[in-house]
Amino acid sequence: MKFLDLCKVYIRSGQGGKGCTSFRREKFIEYGGPDGGDGGRGGDVWAEAVDGLNTLIDFRYQQHFFAGNGVPGMGRQRTGADGDDIVLRVPVGTEILDEDEETVIADLTELGQRVMLAKGGNGGWGNLHFKTSTNQAPRRANPGQPGVERTIWLRLKLIADVGLLGLPNAGKSTFLAATSNARPKIADYPFTTLHPNLGVVGVDGKEFVVADIPGLIEGAHEGRGLGDLFLGHVERCAVLLHLVDGTSGTLLEDWQTIITEIEAYGEGLADKPRVTVLNKIDALDDEERAFLKEELEATTGGKVMLMSGAAGEGVTEVLRALRGYIDENRLREAPEEDTTWRP
Ligand SMILES: Nc1nc2c(ncn2[C@@H]2O[C@H](COP(=O)(O)OP(=O)(O)OP(=O)(O)O)[C@@H](O)[C@H]2O)c(=O)[nH]1
Structure with missing residues (x-):
């Protein structure tokens, strides 16, 4: 264990x-x-x-x-x-x-x-x-x-500040790797090596912890201890980041699948503030981006951000939006300015 x-x-x-x-x-x-x-x-x-x-x-x-x-x-x-x-x-x-x-x-x-x-x-x-x-x-x-x-x-x-949501292939690992591997000293955080679905992410000189929630849900079935661990993460998350794959062709269904899942999970997960992101926009032209954003906003009833985790587009804006939900006291000082994420 x-x-x-x-x-x-x-x-x-x-x-x-x-x-x-x-x-x-x-x-x-x-x-x-x-x-x-x-x-x-x-x-x-x-x-x-x-x-x-x-x-x-x-x-x-x-x-x-x-x-x-x-x-x-x-x-x-x-x-x-x-x-x-x-x-x-x-x-x-x-x-x-x-x-x-x-x-x-x-x-x-x-x-x-x-x-x-x-x-x-x-x-x-x-x-x-x-x-x-x-x-x-x-x-x-x-x-x-x-x-x-x-x-x-x-x-x-209990350590996650942000819970990362999205169907398999939504680009969660790519996002985590791109935003958290900029830290040269990532090995200093013991949990990152024990649990690959966690990342310490820096923006504007501050750090917070992002955890891949579906990965943790899977973990929850592995044993009581891990289940408790997952609950702890969920309780402490200040905000959820929901990545939706803009290239899947089933955007609205994909979004709904995750929403249904977190509602079924309970534990207040569905009531958390959420940042919804249309991901992989590097593969979309301007017209497609605008169309899909509008469609998704109409369904979610809220603002949708555009991002490409792989190409680095819109990532800083997403990190700043997340940071806005996290209590200032919970943010860690980034060790050095150059550990902050940049494309
Ligand atoms: N074009 C494009 N492809 C991306 C982007 N982010 C991820 N991908 C691709 O999408 C596929 C899935 O990415 P992952 O990051 O593994 O997705 P995931 O959500 O972690 O998937 P699971 O590990 O299965 O839960 C990979 O082939 C990535 O190369 C992006 O911003 N743009």
């Missing part, structure tokens, strides 16, 4: 600071009582679903996360400072699994959702805490509790 994006992370919460053994020492005060303060609490390790991420790629560069240790207590009843918490910032749709890679610790499906993964150790008590009626001068203080160390897995299920 392969998942789109999976990485292993080592975390450790902070150790509690140790308690202090100390006695009040001041001029004219004999036998001043115990005044050792408590140690500070160790920092916690949290995970939080944040905006603006759509991969776990950052965890390829950092896998160890340590929260701060608590500071030991001090004399004159001073408590040590608490250790700093640390927060793993993950994309919405990240599942956190235990070391066994099976037990789900948390499923961060909503923006801002947070979960504590390792609690910091309590600080130890200073000797002030141990004073009793029979022992006015305790020499005892506690060590801080140790932090918690554990290995976890992060698994990203």
Whole structure:
């Protein structure tokens, strides 16, 4: 069972600071009582679903996360400072699994959702805490509790911003290849090698993820895990891109077949905003283009864009239209300007 994006992370919460053994020492005060303060609490390790991420790629560069240790207590009843918490910032749709890679610790499906993964150790008590009626001068203080160390897995299920629709031969693979292979570092996105029907597409310096929905529907029959994966994609898609082959001779039927399919599928797929594209226009003359566009617009009741994925015509306009539907926060900064698609 392969998942789109999976990485292993080592975390450790902070150790509690140790308690202090100390006695009040001041001029004219004999036998001043115990005044050792408590140690500070160790920092916690949290995970939080944040905006603006759509991969776990950052965890390829950092896998160890340590929260701060608590500071030991001090004399004159001073408590040590608490250790700093640390927060793993993950994309919405990240599942956190235990070391066994099976037990789900948390499923961060909503923006801002947070979960504590390792609690910091309590600080130890200073000797002030141990004073009793029979022992006015305790020499005892506690060590801080140790932090918690554990290995976890992060698994990203939901990543597609755009769902790609179209009958076999509509030109989906050609479009994906043409728009996403401009990225020299595409191998950095682990899921692209695991799942050929996904592409990271750049336009105007921003990136988003396009997934081939029919490919995923087929995948949905392969097993429960993949089915869930598909649902995740569908839920997260901001917009659907429907490619219709302008050279098929059965334009309106082709369009209707897909619409029927997504309506039958349910899960809100048919209610998503849709960009409808008349594809392969390089094979059509001006008259045919105008005729087919008009015909398709009359059927869909909306605007139809013209494109040739193979020749690169109209592609930028389509990408910009898609980008317009995607929340700005969800777009990734393209690594370099020259990774953006161009014909
Ligand atoms: N003339 C022309 N042909 C295209 C264009 N895009 C794709 N094709 C051709 O159409 C055929 C199908 O293209 P694919 O990209 O494989 O179509 P697909 O939708 O991915 O098809 P499946 O993988 O079967 O789902 C191929 O022979 C392509 O060369 C285009 O813009 N213009």
